[in-house]
Amino acid sequence: MLLMQPNLSTLQADFRATVLADTGADGAEPAPPAALLAAVNANGIPPERRLAIHRNHFATTLIDALGGIFEATRALLGPEFFDAFAKCYVRAHPPSTPGLFEYGEAFPDALANTPGLADHGYVIDVARLEWAMHESFHAPAAPALQPSRLTALPADQIGDALLEAHPTVRLIQATFPVHALWRGALDNAVDGDMLHGEPAHLILSRPNLDVELAPLAPAAYAFVNALFAGQSIGQAAGTGASASTTTGEFDLGETLGACLAQTVFADVVNTGNI
Amino acid sequence: MTLSQHPAPTGPIPAKAGIGLRAPHFEQIVEERPDIPWLEFHPENYLGGGAPYLYLERIRQDYPMSMHGVGLSLGSVGGLDKEHLARLADLADHIEPGLISEHLSFARVGADYLNDLLPLPYTEEALAQVVSNVQQAQDAFKRPILVENASAYMTFAASTMPEHVFMAEVCRQAGCKALLDVNNVYVNARNHDFDASAFIAETPADIIGEIHLAGHAVNLFDDGQEIRIDDHGSHVDAAVWTLFEQAITHAGRVPALIEWDTRIPALEVLQDEAARAEAILSAHSDAADAA
Numbered sequence: 001m002l003l004m005q006p007n008l009s010t011l012q013a014d015f016r017a018t019v020l021a022d023t024g025a026d027g028a029e030p031a032p033p034a035a036l037l038a039a040v041n042a043n044g045i046p047p048e049r050r051l052a053i054h055r056n057h058f059a060t061t062l063i064d065a066l067g068g069i070f071e072a073t074r075a076l077l078g079p080e081f082f083d084a085f086a087k088c089y090v091r092a093h094p095p096s097t098p099g100l101f102e103y104g105e106a107f108p109d110a111l112a113n114t115p116g117l118a119d120h121g122y123v124i125d126v127a128r129l130e131w132a133m134h135e136s137f138h139a140p141a142a143p144a145l146q147p148s149r150l151t152a153l154p155a156d157q158i159g160d161a162l163l164e165a166h167p168t169v170r171l172i173q174a175t176f177p178v179h180a181l182w183r184g185a186l187d188n189a190v191d192g193d194m195l196h197g198e199p200a201h202l203i204l205s206r207p208n209l210d211v212e213l214a215p216l217a218p219a220a221y222a223f224v225n226a227l228f229a230g231q232s233i234g235q236a237a238g239t240g241a242s243a244s245t246t247t248g249e250f251d252l253g254e255t256l257g258a259c260l261a262q263t264v265f266a267d268v269v270n271t272g273n274i
Numbered sequence: 275m276t277l278s279q280h281p282a283p284t285g286p287i288p289a290k291a292g293i294g295l296r297a298p299h300f301e302q303i304v305e306e307r308p309d310i311p312w313l314e315f316h317p318e319n320y321l322g323g324g325a326p327y328l329y330l331e332r333i334r335q336d337y338p339m340s341m342h343g344v345g346l347s348l349g350s351v352g353g354l355d356k357e358h359l360a361r362l363a364d365l366a367d368h369i370e371p372g373l374i375s376e377h378l379s380f381a382r383v384g385a386d387y388l389n390d391l392l393p394l395p396y397t398e399e400a401l402a403q404v405v406s407n408v409q410q411a412q413d414a415f416k417r418p419i420l421v422e423n424a425s426a427y428m429t430f431a432a433s434t435m436p437e438h439v440f441m442a443e444v445c446r447q448a449g450c451k452a453l454l455d456v457n458n459v460y461v462n463a464r465n466h467d468f469d470a471s472a473f474i475a476e477t478p479a480d481i482i483g484e485i486h487l488a489g490h491a492v493n494l495f496d497d498g499q500e501i502r503i504d505d506h507g508s509h510v511d512a513a514v515w516t517l518f519e520q521a522i523t524h525a526g527r528v529p530a531l532i533e534w535d536t537r538i539p540a541l542e543v544l545q546d547e548a549a550r551a552e553a554i555l556s557a558h559s560d561a562a563d564a565a
């Protein structure tokens with residue numbers, strides 16, 4: 001008997017369904033669509049087994065990719081828990097581009113939305129830091145703003161100027177001392193005191209090939225954050241000053257100088273000339 | 275670390291044995307400039323323009339390079355992902371690879387990428403779709419590409435032609451060349467009980483523009499059933515070296531490449547494997563010179 005064979009569109013849709021189907025609660029492998037099973041020649045090995053090779057390939061390669069990006073997160077959660085969580089994640093969030101470096105953006109949020117991890121906020125903080133570092137590593141290279149571009153502005157126009165973020169810059173605000181936790185997780189040296197440390201404000205950037213990570217004072221963080229949200233230098237200085245916890249914590253010249261010495265800004269826009 | 279800049283070598287990929295460029299070898303290749311005739315890179319890893327791209331751009335200055343896609347999904351119904359294709363074309367404009375190649379398989383279904391080289395049925399419908407997709411790619415790259423025979427862990431009841439006929443037809447109709455992966459030929463021949471040597475003999479010699487060599491794994495199911503998996507994680511199999519000699523005798527001297535993607539060893543191991551391929555290429559050209 002000649003069976004109707006699925007057309008290419010149906011065959012590919014059935015492959016997708018097979019690869020992305022959830023494993024049953026009891027760990028049982030889901031059955032592929034009947035039309036796909038009928039389309040595959042057995043030739044000594046059941047079609048289910050042949051298709052399972054691709055199900056497994058999808059899961060293991062993407063779990064590995066996530067494990068590479070979220071290395072400290074994996075160490076904190078334990079490899080077994082991480083891999084099991086990632087296995088569900090990859091099927092619920094398949095890649096939307098073939099560039100695997102872009103894959104995993106929603107992973108920290110998926111961890112944060114897991115009820116069982118509600119009292120593991122520090123892990124979520126570390127996951128967000130790792131994603132930010134990963135993004136910074138892959139962000140396009142660009143020259144950093146030269147300080148002379150800023151000092152060349154007429155003094156009465158500097159306050160109205162806008163500063164554009166360098167493509168590799170990421171700001172991190174965390175409830176936990178995430179820098180120490182991240183380092184500790186990678187060195188297998190996390191201790192309980194780290195969970196009671198100060199909240200962290202960090203800035204990441206990539207001057208060339210390597211991502212650099214530096215702490216910021218809360219007021220300086222508020223200032224840079226305001227600049228990146230589109231506030232002028234003058235407005236952002238106000239935001240920084242009002243975020244100061246101690247009088248005189250925020251010094252505009254000092255903070256700007258420190259930022260210009262790192263790769264924080266890509267460009268300055270003199271709104272006085274627009 | 276910073277990377278110094280100087281002008282890139284121009285011209286085509288030489289008919290010598292190259293190796294795949296992998297991130298663990300970036301720094302060594304930049305610092306030591308080892309004697310490797312050409313390198314192949316997977317464009318998907320460099321599309322962000324970040325640190326990996328800076329290495330690629332720098333290494334390109336010292337080596338001819340071939341761009342070997344793994345995610346264009348030449349078999350997808352409804353055409354190629356235009357956004358991805360545009361990013362690839364942009365990368366090719368910057369890196370100026372000597373060759374551009376992709377697989378005869380699919381990975382994208384609708385908006386989802388299944389991160390694999392999934393098998394196609396060898397039907398007239400699939401042929402027409404692949405030909406149209408290859409033409410779309412060639413329009414974007416403004417040059418012919420090479421299409422590679424993929425490994426497969428299943429065959430389809432709907433197939434109406436053997437794989438090598440499908441590949442040759444794609445080349446004839448789309449005006450592209452073939453990247454003959456002799457490891458994939460061997461893996462498929464073992465998995466699907468056909469004659470690997472006949473596959474090569476029956477592939478038109480004039481379409482073969484490049485050859486891939488890689489290692490594969492032999493997986494055994496609980497009941498003793500065997501399936502060979504193209505994992506690019508070991509040395510080239512002895513039977514695959516024999517097929518390589520046959521392919522070179524058949525097609526003449528063309529660029530050959532050692533692929534090693536999982537359990538990536540020291541660069542020197544890849545260079546040794548490439549030296550073995552080079553010896554076979556040279557033996558062939560000596561024989562051709564003597565004739």
Ligand SMILES: [Fe+2]
Pocket residue numbers: 422455486488533
């Ligand atoms: Fe290959």
